[in-house]
Amino acid sequence: MHPLRNEALESGEARLGTRFWIFPQPPFLPGYEQPDRVWLPILRDEIGAGPSDATMYVIDPLSEKQPYGFDRLPPFDGPRRAAPKPGPDRHFDNVSPSSREFLAVHAYACVHFVLDIWQSYLGRPVRWFFEQTFPRLEIVAFVNWDNAQAGYGFLELGCSDTDGVRRPYALNFDTIAHEVGHLILLSETGVPTIVSPEADFFPFSEAFSDAVSLISFLHFGSAIDRLLRRTRGNLLLYNELNRFAETSPETQVRLATNFRRMSEVTREVHDRALPFVGAIFDTIVELYHRELVARDCADSRLLDLDLRALSQRDFDAFRAATAEAFRVKPLIFELALAAARDTVGQALASSLRTLDPTTMRLDQAATAVIAAAPGAAAEVLEANFAWREIIGRR
Ligand SMILES: [Zn+2]
Known part of the structure; x- marks a missing residue:
């Protein structure tokens, strides 16, 4: 007689998810220089280069990109940097935090980390409010612009400039989490139809x-x-x-x-x-x-x-x-x-x-x-x- 198979144990580590690095606070803050290794609950074969998956993808434009706005929406169609790939073990923690590629990988990890927390609180997956037009969120890892914004189909990250020192928002968990907050809210309540001066x-x-x-x-x-x-x-x-x-x-x-x-x-x-x-x-x-x-x-x-x-x-x-x-x-x-x-x-x-x-x-x-x-x-x-x-x- 064969013992009963326990599939959960059999597939072992593959079921745990995928490893990434996240800086809980920007790495220039004293005490936060080292990132945390996190396991995102997505299977390794569900994440492609970019990183990308069924709900979102990251791009890093090669040329100067104008920020999105009312008359400028995704997808980005200009030249872009090569999409970061996972290591041979198919985890993303092989990408060095000091590399350019890390901006894209870190932004992706932060968006997922936040989304997973709030989906747990909501008790269901967040369905993007723009899903009728864009099935996936486009995350822009870097725009030469002192701002970060989330909107119809996108989340894009610029860089701050303090006395000539430029710091990409892609490394700033607070900023990314805040923008994901906007996307979650709009996806749950829907988009306001008119902006009344009384409404909040x-x-x-x-x-x-x-x-x-x-x-x-x-x-x-x-x-x-x-x-x-x-x-x-x-x-x-x-x-x-x-x-x-x-x-x-x-x-x-x-x-x-x-x-x-x-x-x-x-x-x-x-x-x-x-x-x-x-x-x-x-x-x-x-x-x-x-x-x-x-x-x-x-x-x-x-x-x-x-x-x-x-x-x-x-x-x-x-x-x-x-x-x-x-x-x-x-x-x-x-x-x-x-x-x-x-x-x-x-x-x-x-x-x-x-x-x-x-x-x-x-x-x-x-x-x-x-x-x-x-x-x-x-x-x-x-x-x-x-x-x-x-x-x-x-
Ligand atoms: Zn805001």
């Missing part, structure tokens, strides 16, 4: 995309580890978490750790997005504190105080207590942060399909996120959205 689709889109960047970053085990070790578990000291689309250590484009309320912002979309992003960040930190208190790693008074108005004495006391607990049981802190991250990510993702892109306002978006969250998290979200003056106090 665009500010919400910026806020959601920043949240996608933040939450996706927290999916690198190495990032959580580094963040917690550096702060000794104390997220009241803001640091890596608020580095969005950072182009140099001194320039912060978007801030999740802001204290802005709706009465303090203008109608400019990025400005108007700030209170929403702030409420999301504060909720993650507060849920993290709740987990710590529940697991006997922090003083329960942490939950009763207004952390935005903490005295230096209280701050120092919490810091000392947290640092001691962190020294003994760092793993609990990692679990607490991952749990807080996923609760908020899940609620955000689940809220999308209930929103009407043409008419939605920020208070409706906030209410939808609260409705999609489990009990205790819903309360925290509600309090934070209210403090930000996005919704009224009840």
